[in-house]
Amino acid sequence: AAENYHIGGSEGSGIVWAVGEGVRDVRIGDHVVLSSAQWDEGADDIRAGTDPITSSTAEVWGYETNFGAFAQYTVVHEYQCLPKPERLSWTESAAYILTGATAYRQLTGWQPNTVRPGDPVLIWGGAGGLGSMATQITRVLGGVPIAVISNDERAAHCLKLGARGVINRTEFTHWGRLPDIEDADAFSAWTAEVRRFGARFWEILGERRAPRIVLEHSGQATIPTSIYLCDNAGMVVICGGTSGYHGDVDLRFLWMRQKRLQGSHFANTRQCRELTRLVAEGLVDPCLSHVGEFGDIGLVHQLMYDNSTPPGNMAVRVNALADDE
The missing domain is CATH 3.90.180.10 (Medium-chain alcohol dehydrogenases, catalytic domain)
Structure with missing residues (x-):
């Protein structure tokens, strides 16, 4: 300057x-x-x-x-x-x-992956500033927001804003870098936990549907879960990397299920x-x-x-x- x-x-x-x-x-x-x-x-x-x-x-x-x-x-x-x-x-x-505008662009700015009535949306950091706005915007647009939180206070905040339900991330252990696929034991343990996380999402939603949009900002710790969980032809849209900038992606899920990993900035x-x-x-x-x-x-x-x-x-x-x- x-x-x-x-x-x-x-x-x-x-x-x-x-x-x-x-x-x-x-x-x-x-x-x-x-x-x-x-x-x-x-x-x-x-x-x-x-x-x-x-x-x-x-x-x-x-x-x-x-x-x-x-x-x-x-x-x-x-x-x-x-x-x-x-x-x-x-x-x-x-x-x-x-x-608010960052979340609004993430949820409405990337055709054809925009929130439509009935769309399940997974929101990381649901009680933070971004998550609080994303939950409300999703609800206004007719989507079904499900928020990830870390304690009861944050859960109550998200439910008050209109989240269908919350997932407490502290109840799961698979966060961080994706295990080496050739390490069968580690990858099997990771897969079991991410499927348990997905089952919790289904339980809250009341049906076996994957999130059409995953609103991301946490990055390194959660991208593997987001990519795995996202619906076929759905979108993981990310605006940050608060847990780290390495984003491990199992490309099999990305290309064979035709998912989208989209960067979004303000x-x-x-x-x-x-x-x-x-x-x-x-x-x-x-x-x-x-x-x-x-x-x-x-x-x-x-x-x-x-x-x-x-x-x-x-x-x-x-x-x-x-x-x-």
């Missing part, structure tokens, strides 16, 4: 203080939600028709670029500004777009606006579970690193009063 400092923060809400040359649809004083990616609208690949979020110029604002949300003032492009849902507080508005402007409409209409809740102050930014990042966050999403106030003050 040209600057010798970096301001992080990749989503937020606030009031427009000033506008630059050529801005048409955003005005000073507007109440807006800020989405999480930037790109060059004049880039050759975008002009040729590519989805902007897949452009070679796309970057995560406040992470790969400077002047993010963790400051009194920030700098964004016009297309990042979405109308703030009137029913939401400022902190609620600041908490839903990154996880969302485009249309998807952000469609999600915001669902939030504004009260169909999707931001699931704000923790609000901190500016000085707590390091703390909440540590909570995420330690996987000890409360269920849902978090927000911090930057030079702002509490919503009820």
Whole structure:
């Protein structure tokens, strides 16, 4: 970067203080939600028709670029500004777009593998920010969300959001890298556990149907299970690798069952606006579970690193009063 400092923060809400040359649809004083990616609208690949979020110029604002949300003032492009849902507080508005739009694209952006009424959907990390949004979006679209969790508190959170049921991952032992296929004993033990996991999915669903979509972000620990469990011609769609970046895939299941392993990264402007409409209409809740102050930014990042966050999403106030003050 040209600057010798970096301001992080990749989503937020606030009031427009000033506008630059050529801005048409955003005005000073507007109440807006800020989405999480930037790109060059004049880039050759975008002009040729590519989805902007897949452009070679796309970057995560406040992470790969400077002047993010963790400051009194920030700098964004016009297309990042979405109308703030009137029913939401400022902190609620600041908490839903990154996880929500990411989940929305995963579930609706990859034709023909989009959630349709009755589709079973397996959601890893069901009580986290991404999982909380994915559960609600799946339900709104008519799908059947089944969430993976690690304790009773997180189970209650997912059921409240509309999950058909939950699977406690701590009751299974097959997580991590896929065993060597030539190690018959290890592979047999892994297969027995993954089938037991699948039987639990069937039990919750009430019928022997595989998930049409598996919403992934955990990566290394769970990809082997996701690929095995996914329905014929179904999709495993992944937006991260929180347990590691090695993804072991038994290619026999991928090609012979014609499954799809799809990478997905945040969302485009249309998807952000469609999600915001669902939030504004009260169909999707931001699931704000923790609000901190500016000085707590390091703390909440540590909570995420330690996987000890409360269920849902978090927000911090930057030079702002509490919503009820």
